[in-house]
Amino acid sequence: MFKRILVANRGEIALRVIRTCREMGIESVAVFSDADSNALHIVQSDFAENLPGDTPAETYLNIERIIEICKQYKVDALHPGYGFLAENPDFAQACADNRIKFIGPSPQAIRDLGNKLKAKEIARSAGTPVVPGTDTALTDVEAATEFATEAGFPLMLKAAAGGGGRGMRVVRNMDELPRLFKSCQNESVGAFGSDEIFIERFVENPKHIEFQILADSHGNCIHLGERDCSIQRRHQKLIEEAPSPALTPELRAEMGATAVALAKAAGYENAGTVEFLLDPGGNYYFMEMNTRLQVEHPVTEMVTFVDLVEQQIQIAAGEPLTIEQDDVVIRGWAFEARINAEDPMKGFVPALGTLNRYIAPAGGGVRVDSCAYEGYAIPSHYDSMVGKLIAFGRTREKAVNKMLRSLEEYIITGVKTTIPFHHYVFSHPVFVNGEFHTGFIEEHFSDEQIREMLRSTDADGVSEHIALASALKYYLERTALVSSNQQLDAVASKRWKLVHRMGSTSFLPG
Numbered sequence: 001m002f003k004r005i006l007v008a009n010r011g012e013i014a015l016r017v018i019r020t021c022r023e024m025g026i027e028s029v030a031v032f033s034d035a036d037s038n039a040l041h042i043v044q045s046d047f048a049e050n051l052p053g054d055t056p057a058e059t060y061l062n063i064e065r066i067i068e069i070c071k072q073y074k075v076d077a078l079h080p081g082y083g084f085l086a087e088n089p090d091f092a093q094a095c096a097d098n099r100i101k102f103i104g105p106s107p108q109a110i111r112d113l114g115n116k117l118k119a120k121e122i123a124r125s126a127g128t129p130v131v132p133g134t135d136t137a138l139t140d141v142e143a144a145t146e147f148a149t150e151a152g153f154p155l156m157l158k159a160a161a162g163g164g165g166r167g168m169r170v171v172r173n174m175d176e177l178p179r180l181f182k183s184c185q186n187e188s189v190g191a192f193g194s195d196e197i198f199i200e201r202f203v204e205n206p207k208h209i210e211f212q213i214l215a216d217s218h219g220n221c222i223h224l225g226e227r228d229c230s231i232q233r234r235h236q237k238l239i240e241e242a243p244s245p246a247l248t249p250e251l252r253a254e255m256g257a258t259a260v261a262l263a264k265a266a267g268y269e270n271a272g273t274v275e276f277l278l279d280p281g282g283n284y285y286f287m288e289m290n291t292r293l294q295v296e297h298p299v300t301e302m303v304t305f306v307d308l309v310e311q312q313i314q315i316a317a318g319e320p321l322t323i324e325q326d327d328v329v330i331r332g333w334a335f336e337a338r339i340n341a342e343d344p345m346k347g348f349v350p351a352l353g354t355l356n357r358y359i360a361p362a363g364g365g366v367r368v369d370s371c372a373y374e375g376y377a378i379p380s381h382y383d384s385m386v387g388k389l390i391a392f393g394r395t396r397e398k399a400v401n402k403m404l405r406s407l408e409e410y411i412i413t414g415v416k417t418t419i420p421f422h423h424y425v426f427s428h429p430v431f432v433n434g435e436f437h438t439g440f441i442e443e444h445f446s447d448e449q450i451r452e453m454l455r456s457t458d459a460d461g462v463s464e465h466i467a468l469a470s471a472l473k474y475y476l477e478r479t480a481l482v483s484s485n486q487q488l489d490a491v492a493s494k495r496w497k498l499v500h501r502m503g504s505t506s507f508l509p510g
Helices: 012-024 040-044 063-072 091-095 107-114 116-125 139-150 177-192 251-267 297-304 308-316 396-409 420-429 440-444 448-459 462-484 489-500
Strands: 002-006 027-033 046-050 078-079 155-157 168-171 199-200 207-215 221-233 236-242 272-278 284-290 335-338 357-359 366-370 385-393 411-413
Touching: 002 012, 002 063, 012 027, 012 040, 012 308, 012 366, 012 385, 027 040, 027 063, 046 063, 063 091, 078 272, 078 308, 091 107, 107 116, 107 335, 116 251, 116 335, 139 155, 139 177, 139 199, 155 357, 168 177, 168 420, 177 199, 207 251, 207 411, 221 297, 221 440, 236 420, 251 272, 251 284, 272 308, 297 308, 297 335, 297 366, 297 385, 297 411, 335 396, 335 420, 385 396
Parallel strands: 002 027, 002 078, 027 046
Antiparallel strands: 155 168, 155 199, 207 221, 207 272, 221 236, 236 335, 272 284, 335 385, 357 411, 366 385
């Protein structure tokens, strides 16, 4: 087993990995940019080394400097976390060249599965259903027009080297195609350094289902069930749950076996995620395979009682899996809400600043993965995540209520956050009934709908519409009160007035 691991990341995921290292008796080395000089992962690690600069290119993407630090501290292995260099085959190769074990798949697996067209080819070889589309990359709009003429609309443009929701456009008619093709291509070049685009048929109103897999170097491969990641904005996930309310036990077993077969066909090793689209008719199609730990991995951990980071480290150390497929049992239900410093009332624009009050929820079945604290300034150079709120219950209904209770407790001021949005979603009957799909935000949380709901909060009577609007208004009022340094009892007074006016409505738990 490794004695010392460098964590080549920041924020909550760096803390997450460091915690498991400590529990396993492994020393950890943290790296940090100048912008992260007051970050918690520095304090929690055994050693820490500065990456001079602030921008990602200078710091967390600086392969040469990170390798130098690995040598300086004589680390045995490196954990990349997610984002930054986690899916960079050149980084994984640099680790191998310097005899540093990369805690993840091989450089070749990252390279093959990172290219969407190559990944689809592997999927077909494993017998996995794929969305019909182009078999080769396109670099000019003429070829795209030719395909669209034969295939019809709607279509999805995707960056061949893409990921994380970047480089994707939905095209509904021929007039849109030239503009959106160029837009997709420009984003792909900026984000991934490639102008290669491919096209797929656009699946209307699907569920986004992903399966967590673990594969060791001894030929063993299992899945740990699925996560439903259908609540998204601009193809980026905001809420995840495990298991999915859309899957029957039979479909779960079939899709899980498909995910395992694909991982084996790719010669995959370590933790990974196979992502599918599930259409309203129950047909599923391979999307992509993420060759890293996912942001939403905690919901799988909550329902399987498996520490995925521990499994990653053990696999990288050459140990065989100690879990067989029959050992995997899904118990209960878990949700994850990504708490971002964004204004959900204004199209989720970033709302960075300093947290002047930060009180995280607690209690049984509640987990908060965060690097935030009172006085923490969210750096403008990186993503706007404040933390991940995870809630567990014996049933989906209990897990929803646990999440609502936790959102009520979560107090963050100084910046606007997505807490009001999450309270809205977990109060919404479409979500509560499990009838949502990837178009939930467009259908139920548009700017026009928000304005109408906020205008209607003073109307008499109690209805589903008023309850949802009041949930938003309550959080906006509370944020304003606490931000102006008024006491929390003023907030409590506001809440009691609201509850009295609304009566015993169900949107406010308790």
